[in-house]
Amino acid sequence: MRIVYCIILGLVALISVKAQQNNTLFLMHDLPQANIVNPSVPIECKLYIGIPFIASTHVNAYSTGFKLNDLFDSFGGDSLRFEPGEAIHHFNNLEIVATEAHLALLMLGYRYKQNYFTFSITEKFNTYQIISKNAALFAWEGNTQFEGENVNMDGLRINANHYREYAFGWARQINEKFDLGMRFKMLFGKGNIYSKPIDLSLYTDPNTFVLYLQGRAGLYSSFPVELSTDDEGKLDQLQIQDDIDWMKYAMNKANKGFGIDMGFTYRITDAISLSGSLLDIGYIKWNSNAYYYKSAGSIDVSGTMFEDGLNQEAVLDTLESVFTPEVFMESYSSPLVPAFYLGISHQLNNWFNAGVVFHSEIYKDKMHPSLTFSGNAEVTPKIFASGSYTIQNKEWNNVGLGLGARLGIFHLHAISDNITGLFDLGNTQNVNLRFGLGLLFGCNESNVTEKEIRALPCFSDPYRTVQKRIKRSRR
Secondary structure (H helix, E strand, O other), rough: HHHHHHHHHHHHHHHOOOOOOOHHHHHHHOOHEEEHHOOOOOOOOOOOEEEEOOOEEEEEEEEEEOOHHHHEEEOOOOOOOEEOHHEEEOOOEEEEEEEEEEEEEEEEEEEEEEEEEEEEEEEEEEEEEEEEEHHHHHHHHHHHHHEEEEOOOEEEEEEEEEEEEEEEEEEEOOOOOOEEEEEEEEEEEEEEEOOOOOOEEEEEEEOOEEEEEEEEEEEEEEOOOOEEEOOOOOOEEEEOOOOOOOHHHOOOOOEEEEEEEEEEEEEEOOOOOEEEEEEEEEEEOOOOOEEEEEEEEEEEEHHHHHHHOOHHHHHHHHHHHHOEEEEOOOOOOOOOEEEEEEOOOOOOOOOEEEEEEEEEEEOOEEEEEEEEEEEEEEEEEEEEEEEEEEOOOEEEEEEEEEEEEEEEEEHHHHHHHHHHHHHHHHHHEEEEEEEEEEEEEEEEEEEOOHHHHHOOOOOOOOOHHOOOHHHHHHO
């Protein structure tokens, strides 16, 4: 139980910021990397090669309930004191904390007539936690605030995931108005912590101050650990292995999974396009170093023991004696976190287009929506820029910027949906960054016919060049 308590407090303390998904990228169909968030988006060029390890790097972090500075008070000089109480009081019933880091080891794209084929290898690190407001209040401030109430603290979840993704994609122009794309993914898990919803409830008698606490939790893990159990099969000691073979860990093929992405683009008119995608429908089956920790119990004790929260040695010893989990060697499956995009873009003139995109991730029964407005412009024939404004987390200051450049066959880009958050991490709930470098070949305009022109054209070559192509094809 001490381990579970430390994990809970650690999550509340360390989750700094809230991650966005580069919604602007979804509308930037002129970037080869746009295929990542919409599998139906092709390139107009013949071949795309992402520079290994730097083709696409994506970093996100977010909290729906607080900023990092909300958790700390300054008490002299540069010293900080962990004081999350005020932030916890402003929580909704359930809050999400998540982080993401995706590193593309290899990216390839090849266009053949009306088909576009892709292959990529990506290292992915994802975490998400769902925090119950009542559980956080009980952990930090104790039970006196709940005297005479039946308090439900259900819904707490923990999830951390590291896996490698091998993705095979196919997109096709079905007709002059409609494009369809799909991506099939083989997944190889490396490490995981995954919990079922943790159920907790308490009642403190207002007259006798006796506290009745009931709890049930199930936690899975797949990671090189050393553990021991007592005679009853309950956890005695747990620690990460001292001599982990990291190469063996990185090349582990025992934890297999599958996933699928789907996307479409529909050209309503010559200037207006509707597009959408559904990503990360799938799961991973964990077999190596797989354990299940099961805990259930109840206690009736003096409520004064818990009146100052759970950060006391006697309290922890009491909880540990009742809720120490049983340990089982057991394979299990954990789902991916699905994401949904729906956007519309409008070409206003030969160098500028504007759009709006709705995005949501689905954390079990908890959704995290956002709405982004963006504009994309060709600054020069070789430089492309975008600006965006995102509404989410009850925050209205998410201003994003993007920049791309075409230097011969080299194409580079950097995008953030909250540029100010990168320079003031303590005062934001949202921070993200995506950047990459790749090579494009076979972008000869004479090879592109009018029927092949998409809603958004090749990178750094927006609509001025498209109009030239149309005129040339009609001669």
